[in-house]
Amino acid sequence: MTTILSLPDEVLAPILNASVAHDCAYRAALLALVCRRFHRIITPLLYRDIHIKCNGACEAHRDAPGTKLLHDTFRSNQSLRQHCHSLAVEFRSDHSDSTELLDGERTAPNVPHMAVDFLKWLSNTAELRIRFVSFYGDDKWDETFRTSTPSDLAVFYNQASKSLTRLKLLQISGHENVPLHLPALFTSLECLDSSASLRTLDLTGVSQIGTEQDWKLMRARAGTAPFTELKLRHFTQGASALEALVMWPAGLEAFHFSMPMSDYYSGDFALTRYDLGIMKTILSHQKASLSHINIHELLSQPGVLGFDLSGFHRLHTLCMSRDLTGVDTLAVANLVAPNLRTFRWDTGLEDQQCCRGLEGFAETEEDWIRAFAESSVERKTFLQQIQISFSPDSWFLGDIDKDYQYPWDRMDRLAEEFKPHGINVVYNSPNTTKEEFLRIKEECLKFRASLGDIIW
Structure with missing residues (x-):
């Protein structure tokens, strides 16, 4: 047996x-x-995926013991260090004057020595994720963030650059109360060179701290960084800083950018608005190498008039949101890069207060996709697939009339229309059946008609 x-x-x-x-x-x-x-x-x-928390005193009684035990384990048993592939370091804030004791002694933040030791020891780490989490209470905000000082973080970043020679992904996620300051981050990471293994730099929450002199120093290092993929979320710096950052790598192949409102809900935070024209100018510095572009939200007016990608000959994948492109078909051909293979159109909304309803893929959306596909056919490009992301709520959130059609019928029609041209139109499976759709539509029309009979 x-x-x-x-x-x-x-x-x-x-x-x-x-x-x-x-x-x-x-x-x-x-x-x-x-x-x-x-x-x-x-x-x-x-020991493949290690997660440590570097805390202020108010959190230490819960999280510091686990980090300390791991620290002791790796210090006493060096053979275990080789197994770590992914290291996540979470810096948590101290928002109170807590006097809680651990083992009879006042606890202290473990940033300066433990976190740096992990970087020294876990040299096989390929993915490093750094996250800042801030808590607040009693009207205390960022001034309470005391888990680390700028000099502590500079030591930490420098150690990462020196020790993690096999690092492929570096992700640093700030917070609106604990943002990332790009000049300091660049200074700490500038020892990266073209021989390093780093492929992806992922930054969330870059602050507005910085001057034109800082961006001039960054531009002087253009073409020296090894990473080929840049991901930016909530990048609140201006165009000069973004341009300097985009120019930093020797050959940028993938660019992701999103400035969604969701994380700024009810917050008094300064936001920087971009438009696609500015983005095109900045990305042109890397047009010889860019093969993947993903731009979701820019807090700008919709439209692709200034986003002409005809000179991006290596671009094969383009991802954009419906609210960014708009549905005006006038300049839709600007998006049809010569060697584009895949186009993804996301109709979703990343916002706490807004959703996409069943009316989210109507005649205007169908006509826009049709115009895009027709432009590709006319230019005889290599477009193979159009991906439509559409997962609406099961209700109507906008205006409709009795002739409003089932959205997935529209997408089925597009798929059949462009299949003979070698373009595969794919989309989410229906989350609402046609029978349910018709019932909901009837209920919605009756409800809205009843509102018209109300005399205020």
């Missing part, structure tokens, strides 16, 4: 790996206790 332990390692290891999710260390720990062989195979999984 064949048992699981009779399987060779090359068969057993994939089975055990598949049984342990990346975020389920507890299950991995249980499997490691089954037997010595399981322990040997599972141990690398236990």
Whole structure:
């Protein structure tokens, strides 16, 4: 009789790996206790994804022990350090004058030594994620963020650049109360050179701190950074800073940018508005290498009039939101780059107060996609697929009339129309059946008609 332990390692290891999710260390720990062989195979999984929290005193009684135990483990058993592939470091704020004690002693932030030690020891790390989390109370905001000083973070960033020679992803996520200051970040990371392994730089929450002199210094380093993918979210700096950052890598292949309102709901934060014309000018510095562009929200008026991609000959994937492009077909041909293969059109809204209803894919949206596809056919480009992201709420949030059509019928029609041209139009499966749609539409029309009979 064949048992699981009779399987060779090359068969057993994939089975055990598949049984342990990346975020389920507890299950991995249980499997490691089954037997010595399981322990040997599972141990690398236990230390594959490391998450540490560097806290202020008010959080230390919950999170510092776990970080300290890991620190002690890696210090005493160096053989375990090689297994870490992904390291996440969370800097949490201290928003109170807490006097809670841990083991009879006042706890202190563990940023200066523990976090840096992890970077020194876990040299096989390929993904580093740094996140700042701020809590507030009693009308205290960013002035209460005391987990680290600028000099602490400079040491931390510099250590990451020096120690993590196999790093492929660097993600730094700020917060509206704890933003990222681009000049300081650039100074700390400028030791990156073209021989490094870094491929993706992902920044969230860049502040408005910085001067033209800072951007001049950054532009002087143009073409020296190794990363090929740049992701920016809530980038509140101006065009000069963005241009300097885009020029930094030697050959930028992928660019992602989004300035959604959702995270700024009810906040008094300064926002920087861009438009697609400015974006095109900035991205032109990398048009010889850019193959993927994803721009979701810019807080700007819709329209692609200034976004002519005809000179981006390596561009094969373009992702944009419906609210960014608008539905005016006048300049839609600007988006049809010569070698574009895939176009993704996202009709969703990333906002706490706004949603997309069943009316979100109407005649204007159908006509816009048709105009885009026709422009590609006319220019004899290599477009292979149009992806439409449409997952509405099961209700009407905008104006409709009795002739309003089932949205997925419109998308089916587009798919059939352009299939002979080699263009595959794909979209989300219906989350509302046609029968439900017709019922909801009738109810909605009756309800809105009844409102017209009310005398105020």
